[in-house]
Amino acid sequence: MTDEQWSLIEPILPTSDGCRGRPFRNNRRVVEGIVYRYRTGVAWRDVPADFGPWQTIWKRHRRYAGDGTWDKILTTLLARADANGLVDWTASVDSTICRAHQHAPTSRVTQGDLSNYTNLLHEPADHALGRSRGGLGTKIHQLADGHGRPLVLLIGPGQAGDSPMFPILTNALSVPRIGPGRARTRPDAVLGDKAYSSRAIRTHLRSRGIEAVIAEPDDQKRHRLRRGSRGGRPVGFDPEKYKGRNVVERSFATIKQWRGLATRYDKLALTYRAGVVLSAVCTWLRHLTK
Incomplete structure (x- = not known):
């Protein structure tokens, strides 16, 4: 992390001022230790001592995940990027599955309800773990801008579908303005593959004035044609924009270059998602300091 990048996030990080107990160790060294752990995928105990005691690094990450510090930093960077005209508001949505390591699963994995994921700082009952054909896994759901930089990042169980998570993703989008004005909560358009082709999603986007660029599966086309006039008109679709x-x-692919995210080692969904958000913070820092 360069000095310029650190200067953007240092004022947002909590300090030990007014807190009981020992003062914080060097915040920059600890944050870089957290980044090192997720980039390499090593166990917390194996983080080099140059970054400080591994217990301090783990506890600091757990604290920042639980109190929303990483999300606050990402929101602040998004606001700065939007003010500088760096955000392309033609957004794309998709998900990817990450296999869970044997250290991640709990003794009991339940089939959780996606309503558990409406609160970004809430630990779901199933820890965002689900069993699919590849075994236990977690899905990372992402809403990215037109240049592929993260706007919203959520996680859910590996067996859950993409479509039910879509309204949760779009409702979580909120980029504050620097200066007067309300936060921006709507992209100009949303690009999605056939997994997001449903009447509910298209109605949701239409009600919010967002253009839907979502491919329609062949079976939905045949069903619409088979119903004749009752099937309705063909959906609007811009193939050039869809590219x-x-x-x-x-x-x-960039997120999974961090080995601690490509495979989930964390037991808690809260700390694993915080690692994903931290990778997004590093992505925006690179673009803001070019």
Whole structure:
């Protein structure tokens, strides 16, 4: 992390002022230790001592995950990027599955309700773990801007569908203005693959004035044609604009370069998602300091 990048996030990080107990160790060294752990995928105990005691690094990350510090930093960077005209509001949506390591699963994995994920700082009952054909896993759901940089990042169980998570993703989007004005909560358009083609999603986007660029599956086309006039008109679809949807796939490739995110080692969904958000923070820091 460069000095310029650190200067953008240092004022947002909590300090030990007014807190009981020992003062914080060097915040920059600890944050870089957290980044090192997720980039390499090592156990917390194996983080090099150059970053400080591993217990301090783990506890600081757990604290920042639980009190929303990482989300606050990401929101602040998004506001700065939007003020500088760096955010492309033609958004893309998709998800990717990350296999859970044997250290991640709890003794009991339940089939959780996606309503548990409406609160970003709430630990769901199933810890965002679900059993699919590949075994236990977690899905990372992402809403990315037109250049593939994360706007919203949520996680859910691996067996859950993409469509039910879509309104939760879009409702979580909120980029404050620097200066007067309300936060921006609506992209100009949303690009999605066939997994997001449903009447409910198209109605949701239409009600909010957002253009839907979502591919329609062949079976839905045949069903609509079979019903004749009762099937309704063909859905609007811009094939040229849809070509830009691949940026979200490239964004997932960037996230999975961090080995601690490509495979989930964390037991808590809260701390694993915080690692995903931290990777997004590093992505925006690179673009804001070019």
